[in-house]
Amino acid sequence: MPPKKPPVTKAPARAPVKSTPAKGTPAKVTPGKKVSGAPATGAKKPGAAPSKGNVPTKPKEKVWTKQDDAARTIQTKYRQFRAKKILEKKKKEKMDYEELMNKLEHEAFLKLVQMEQEQAEKDRKKEEGERRRRAEEIKRKKRMLEAAFDGDNEEILQILKEVKELDDKNNIGNDVIGKNLRDRHLLAMVECEDANENTPISEAANGGNADTIKLLLDRGANPNTQGQFKRTPLYRSAFAGHLEACQMLLQNGADPRIYASDGQNPEQVASLAAVIQLLKEWDISQTEVLLEKLETEKEKRLEEVKQRRAAEESILEKQVEITQQEYDVMQKQLNHAYCELEKRISEHDNAVAEGFNRPEILVQAIQDAETEVEILKMNTEKSRDKLSQAKLKLREQQKGGDDGEDPDDLPGLKVLVKELDDVLFRDVGNKIKDSGKWPLIIDRTGQAATFLRYRDTNCVNALSPKQMEDDKVRLSLLGAVRFGKPFILDMMEVDMFDTVSDRFDNILKGLMGLIMDKSIMQEENYLKIVKESDGPDYQKNKFNDYRTSSFKFFIITKNPYPPDNLMDNTYPIRIYVPTAR
Template sequence: MGSAASALLKDVEQATPEELKAAASALTAEEHARVRAAFAHLHTSLQTDASVGPVVAAAGENEDGVDAALAAELAEQEKMFLKCLRKRAEREAKKKLEKEERKAAAKKLKDKAMEAAFDNELDDLLKMMDEGVEPECSDEHGTTLLSEACAGNAKEVAEMLIGEGCDPNSVGRYRRTPLWRAAYAGNQELIRQLLRSGGDPRECDEQGARPIDVASNAESREYLVCWDPASTDRIKEDKRKAAKNAEKEEKAKFKRQQQELVDSLEESERRMQVSKSELARARKLLVDYRQQKVSFVEQGAQEKLAELEPLIESAEVQVKLFEGSVQEWEWKASRARLKMNDLEQAKKEKEAKAAGKLRGFKVQISCASLDELESLLPRLAPTLEVDEDFAWSDIDLVKGDALIKDGAFSHLKASEFNKQFLQSYGRPSQDEVTEASQAEEGAEKEEPFPLTLNFSRGFNRTVPIKAISDVLLKDVGGLRAEDGRWPFVIDPSGRTSTFIKYSGAAVFNIVELKDMEPLRLRRAFLNSLIHGGALLVDLGSFDTKIDVVADKFNDLEKGLFAKLLDRAVLYAYLLPRRFKSLIVKEIAQDFQISAFMDEALSKFVFGFVTSFRDPDLDFAKQFYTISVKGGDEDEA
């Protein structure tokens, strides 16, 4: 406190009341107003000082206290941020490592299978086939297991592979067929089996040599000379006819299954209508009995009331019985409709798989050399899109897949990333190069191969942010229901999650889900089912492993997440009778079995939202993918 203020207070304390009154009476009106204003200001200042006094005192004790606390908090935030970045980098590195390990393990298993086929180790090869090795698998040169077996005189393995339907005319390294290699090895028995299964003795290798030209012994040459090529043509034709007949049988089987489901649906709907008619009759009878009861009560007819009571009880039992019957046949009709839809979807997926058209976002291939890159380029349009479907090693590329500017090309401008640049990529400096390749000469001097190429595959649907609610929740147009998979929204701007929350959907971000109590998730899940709502998981901007989400749902019930992802869930799991195990004692009063109705369940939506640009292909292809048009570019 200042010295002037101290003196003033001292003078006031020493003055008598009479002196204060005299001084006050001598003041003018203007001076009175100024004194009152000064005292009011002083009162306010004292209150403020009292509230901040401890803080000021602390600051007086340590003038740098506030700055130090702020600096400590900022340092802590920076540590958390760096920790998040480190965790993300570790996850990405771990994912990359796991992918490389899986790829290496698959290649190792395939190489072992090739060796087992060559060495005639049938039991070992059968075990590897159980582990996922396909009978028709081949190495990077196209050499198949059957070809290796023929080269190694592996009679038992070759017989098994021929029995599995492996192609006896598959072309491997140097364009050599299994028959060519069997002839070179001089195995007459294998030659006989291959010829009888359709092996063509007229097929030449890249040097123009036929199997008969390289046969290593007289018996093999004699067998090939005596073989009539017309027989090969007949066998091939028989195989084509057999394949055609198998296709016809498959179609006939599909039609039979479809007709069975149609009949089941019609029968369920017929019985449902009968049950509804009986229910309406029973309800009308019950209403009549109750009206009679009211009348008898008014009349005081006790004897008639006694006779009517059993009739009312019987009618109530009949009403409950027919209500249960109606519900049961509604379930069966709904199940039949969903099974029909699943049958159609399974057919589409089978056809897509046969054509190599798997859905996804990012397809990765590898070019081991300049020759491989040159063989790929003619298949690309000037826009760097695939012109027509083709197979690259064990990867199927489909028309419309577009090469992505990432990896070795991420530093290029969009205008520089074109077919002309790819034609010059990786060439030695003495070759003729284009201006674009000269600009990147420094980058290309380092080892350019093996080169990883990523192709973008289209989403199932692309919509503007304003339409996301109609597509994701209401399924306007019915395309998602027709597809039969749960939705997966890719929105780099991150707006979808916020937008959807305003529509009433339950949205949990991945961080919140990790720490969520199982009972809260159980309530949210059951509420979404009972009201026909949506339950969405926001994966954020991280390439989160699905195991994190799966574990939380499996904590509610073992295997629940797998059931939810399976399309069969809609007719095998999402039925009222199936929820009994999910309704635990703590929430039993809030969720009654009778409250779960098919109409609400049919509107239930379970899905994922992410702002990560390139979700994992294996994860993404399990869902109906929706891309939000514009993404974060709209806000730039």
């Protein structure tokens, strides 16, 4: 049987193409058809099929080829390779960054340890030097007392010469200040005391050395000093029966009427008849004249000392003023350098976020700014030390002491870092509450700032332009009041309190004053800094007195010598770091 022929599929009938009449030629109308609203000449009939020349060609469908598969595979592999390289680069950058941070932390730790070791060594040497100085001074005093008893005037003069040489060695000048200090050192040696409170003139009187008594009197010794049991040099000389010594003392103002603690005077204890007769026949009016003369000379010396001290204080106050001005300049420069560093960091972050392809330029700018900050920090530290030394000398002069004052003996409660929880948050003993002031934490190590940042607190760095933006400060303060948390102002090494107070005025006039006098915790005050855009958490009904009353304000500074006005308006707390000796 022959195979069937496949059915022939008829092509669809093509719609007849009506020829478009030429321009200006009337359209041909088919007879029998009604034409209504014939179009204008030359216009296309609505719905009419386009002419053959105007038929749009249908785009050919894309046929996926082996070349396309190969291109896709290449693109995929390339992108995978590129992503892998970028990931490796990012990982390497992260590792380099972490390695750099670890290196910096290690270097910082080593530097801190080195600084602590240097400070410990410095303190040890200072203590050893002080101990050696005291031992040498005790030896000199012992030699002085023994020489006075033995009548060894040459030894006494040699000891006084050693005191002068020691002043020369310590670079004590010969100006008004230096002369006053040298005179005090010599007088302290002339009137030194032993364990029984007996002075060299008393020992010379007990030894019967009239020449030594005269030598000591000429150098300012007091003839009526009282040692153990209130015995005067005349009492001891009369008791020992030294006639010449008694005469020398009487002729230079020794008072025979002074009684010792045993109820006896020099005449009653005299062991020699000639001494008894001398004391009995002595004209007391001469003693009165001599005592008046001694008193006049004493007042004159005191007035001279007072004038010299006034001149010294004037000079020292001028030095402190000049040094303070230099320090203030360094503080301003350091503050400006910190702000510039923050700007460079912000510029770098913004540029990287916007796709800047040469961030190394900005990194170099950051490094330059960091170098400038470090240089200024060292210069500020030197200026601070210079200022502290000038203030120390002024305090010594005002107190009239010659042994000096421990530079670490500064006002403020001294606590360890581990004690901050009890002192700041628990206020054990209610010392902060009773003071009525907010605490000023003085910490050169920076440990207190780290400790407080890891607590539930709102911290603001006064040197960071970002953190010091008005709205950020406002919300930080408002959150601390709302939730009863500490609001911390970290000023680091720079005295920023007045500057920060001015910045706070942008938020609310007198805001720092409201914080310092604690009236910010009152509803009518803290609601003044609330804005409608702050959200429902800061609506009036969300605040309650219990939480608000728990608000605290802490100021942290690394400057060991804050301004006096800040010290007066706060409760100073100094972080004490024990040093192994």
